[in-house]
Amino acid sequence: MxxxxxxxxxxxxxxxxxxxxxxxxxxxxxxxxxxxxAAAAAQGRAVHILGIRGEADAKISRFAHTWLKWGxxxxxxxxxxxxxxxxxxxxxxxxxxxxxxxxxxxxxIRNLPFLLSLGVGGDDQVLSxxxxxxxxxxxRVYGAGEVAPELLAAEGILGDKAPSPDDRADIETGxxxxxxxxxxxxxxxxxxxxxxxxxxEAAEGTDxxxxxxxxxxxxxxxxxxxxxxxxxxxxxxGQEERVDLPTIGPDTVEQAARxxxxxxxxxxxxxxxxxRDATIASAGEHGLFLIGQKLALDQDLRGRT
Amino acid sequence: MxxxxxxxxxxxxxxxxxxxxxxxxxxxxxxxxxxxxAAAAAQGRAVHILGIRGEADAKISRFAHTWLKWGxxxxxxxxxxxxxxxxxxxxxxxxxxxxxxxxxxxxxIRNLPFLLSLGVGGDDQVLSxxxxxxxxxxxRVYGAGEVAPELLAAEGILGDKAPSPDDRADIETGxxxxxxxxxxxxxxxxxxxxxxxxxxEAAEGTDxxxxxxxxxxxxxxxxxxxxxxxxxxxxxxGQEERVDLPTIGPDTVEQAARxxxxxxxxxxxxxxxxxRDATIASAGEHGLFLIGQKLALDQDLRGRT
Numbered sequence: 018m019x020x021x022x023x024x025x026x027x028x029x030x031x032x033x034x035x036x037x038x039x040x041x042x043x044x045x046x047x048x049x050x051x052x053x054x055a056a057a058a059a060q061g062r063a064v065h066i067l068g069i070r071g072e073a074d075a076k077i078s079r080f081a082h083t084w085l086k087w088g089x090x091x092x093x094x095x096x097x098x099x100x101x102x103x104x105x106x107x108x109x110x111x112x113x114x115x116x117x118x119x120x121x122x123x124x125x126i127r128n129l130p131f132l133l134s135l136g137v138g139g140d141d142q143v144l145s146x147x148x149x150x151x152x153x154x155x156x157r158v159y160g161a162g163e164v165a166p167e168l169l170a171a172e173g174i175l176g177d178k179a180p181s182p183d184d185r186a187d188i189e190t191g192x193x194x195x196x197x198x199x200x201x202x203x204x205x206x207x208x209x210x211x212x213x214x215x216x217x218e219a220a221e222g223t224d225x226x227x228x229x230x231x232x233x234x235x236x237x238x239x240x241x242x243x244x245x246x247x248x249x250x251x252x253x254x255g256q257e258e259r260v261d262l263p264t265i266g267p268d269t270v271e272q273a274a275r276x277x278x279x280x281x282x283x284x285x286x287x288x289x290x291x292x293r294d295a296t297i298a299s300a301g302e303h304g305l306f307l308i309g310q311k312l313a314l315d316q317d318l319r320g321r322t
Numbered sequence: 323m324x325x326x327x328x329x330x331x332x333x334x335x336x337x338x339x340x341x342x343x344x345x346x347x348x349x350x351x352x353x354x355x356x357x358x359x360a361a362a363a364a365q366g367r368a369v370h371i372l373g374i375r376g377e378a379d380a381k382i383s384r385f386a387h388t389w390l391k392w393g394x395x396x397x398x399x400x401x402x403x404x405x406x407x408x409x410x411x412x413x414x415x416x417x418x419x420x421x422x423x424x425x426x427x428x429x430x431i432r433n434l435p436f437l438l439s440l441g442v443g444g445d446d447q448v449l450s451x452x453x454x455x456x457x458x459x460x461x462r463v464y465g466a467g468e469v470a471p472e473l474l475a476a477e478g479i480l481g482d483k484a485p486s487p488d489d490r491a492d493i494e495t496g497x498x499x500x501x502x503x504x505x506x507x508x509x510x511x512x513x514x515x516x517x518x519x520x521x522x523e524a525a526e527g528t529d530x531x532x533x534x535x536x537x538x539x540x541x542x543x544x545x546x547x548x549x550x551x552x553x554x555x556x557x558x559x560g561q562e563e564r565v566d567l568p569t570i571g572p573d574t575v576e577q578a579a580r581x582x583x584x585x586x587x588x589x590x591x592x593x594x595x596x597x598r599d600a601t602i603a604s605a606g607e608h609g610l611f612l613i614g615q616k617l618a619l620d621q622d623l624r625g626r627t
Contacts, residue, residue: 194503194506194508197503198503201495201499214506214508214525215524217508217524219519221521221534221538
């Protein structure tokens with residue numbers, strides 16, 4: 018029944034080692050799926066990666082794995098069941114596929130009413146629906162942070178630079194903006210410079226937003242007075258935090274530096290850091306602070322004032 | 323005392339025709355200052371345009387006028403007083419000047435503490451401060467819509483295309499987003515496509531946001547099924563609506579069409595339309611709807627849920 022590729026990977030022997038079967042990792046792009054697989058393996062947990070073609074890193078082949086194309090819903094379930102996987106994590110970046118070019122397999126067609134229901138609504142609604150759909154089929158969906166808490170931003174200053182009082186004020190404003198937007202299922206990030214909200218993220222993603230900020234600040238007088246302003250990232254209030262947690266990585270730091278920002282603040286314990294060591298090293302190199310901030314219990318309420 | 327340029331314009335003779343002196347129009351870019359001057363003149367009101375160099379249209383020379391550079395605060399007051407202007411309107415687009423290249427005159431230096439206070443905060447705080455500053459000096463600041471209501475978007479459908487029920491849903495979502503953001507002094511516009519918030523405007527301006535939407539929707543499957551989604555513009559709740567009202571014009575329609583949107587919805591009576599006829603004609607040409615919608619009394623509250 019299993020349709021996974023016949024590859025003789027040394028790690029594949031772990032596939033049946035756990036009572037619950039191997040942990041299935043549905044993998045999009047970036048290094049996080051690999052970091053998660055490594056963390057699970059270090060805990061002695063067998064893993065099976067289901068890599069989305071065109072998204073997942075080729076290095077997933079270091080682990081037991083199967084490649085899936087967008088639309089291969091039948092193959093997804095056949096693989097999960099063939100490998101005896103009941104627990105799964107969805108992690109990594111994905112582009113919105115162009116549905117016109119997706120070939121749906123038979124399993125997808127059987128689930129067509131569900132798939133069509135995904136066409137409308139914000140990102141968060143789509144992801145919540147996917148999780149409910151998988152749970153209704155009897156799978157348990159875990160957040161990457163539940164399996165490997167070390168992937169989440171810790172509370173406090175990461176690296177060795179601290180935000181100034183001005184930066185702290187910008188951080189507060191940023192969390193208010195992200196919180197207000199998040200309740201409308203919009204974006205997870207904003208850039209605030211000296212009290213002014215420079216940019217708000219919606220569908221374009223954090224990298225595009227930061228590129229815009231770099232453009233907007235070109236030749237701005239503040240630029241000459243050194244780094245200023247902050248990128249703030251936090252999950253949307255009430256969002257399905259098991260999937261699609263906001264993520265930062267070395268690229269985020271590079272882009273923030275290019276935009277002339279003084280640092281990055283993320284919601285502690287609720288934002289993933291891809292390649293933590295490289296991220297902190299890059300922040301140090303560019304003179305940026307990096308801070309994980311516990312959101313106050315009233316953060317949502319404050320956004321409403 | 324007057325420092326206005328010695329130009330023998332035929333309209334200058336109107337300068338002393340009104341009891342309150344001529345209406346002073348502090349003019350940024352675009353056609354709105356001209357439309358306002360024409361409307362006031364049609365009402366028999368004398369006007370004196372104070373054109374900001376590098377911003378205002380050269381056509382202001384059709385009216386009594388004085389050119390000002392950024393930083394010429396002393397000249398501004400000398401002109402207002404020399405012309406006997408007590409009533410003024412601030413209108414038109416301005417770029418944020420690079421303060422490093424602005425030469426401040428003596429009048430600016432006398433008001434330096436005030437000018438420095440403008441350096442921090444969102445756009446709306448800056449504009450409110452300017453209005454309070456002018457009022458404290460005894461001038462009366464009017465909104466363009468108070469002088470010429472015909473410049474504001476009326477309630478109802480402009481042109482001959484109406485929004486579909488899907489469009490109406492996107493409009494509602496858009497007003498909720500803009501309302502939630504506005505309370506944080508961020509932007510005045512958002513783009514919603516089939517329930518998904520595609521983009522939110524902050525410092526980049528509406529044109530840049532629409533260009534981004536066009537980019538994001540390139541090759542998107544929805545694109546092939548025709549126009550979808552809406553640009554929503556509304557002032558920020560509690561904003562100083564006498565200055566800096568959101569504005570749309572023919573360019574906005576062009577850009578919205580390029581982004582594949584089905585139409586544009588604005589807060590009726592609270593958004594300016596530059597070149598109304600050309601704007602409606604352009605919407606008709608591109609098959610876009612254009613609607614002025616009265617904001618519900620609870621629009622702000624709804625943004626909070």
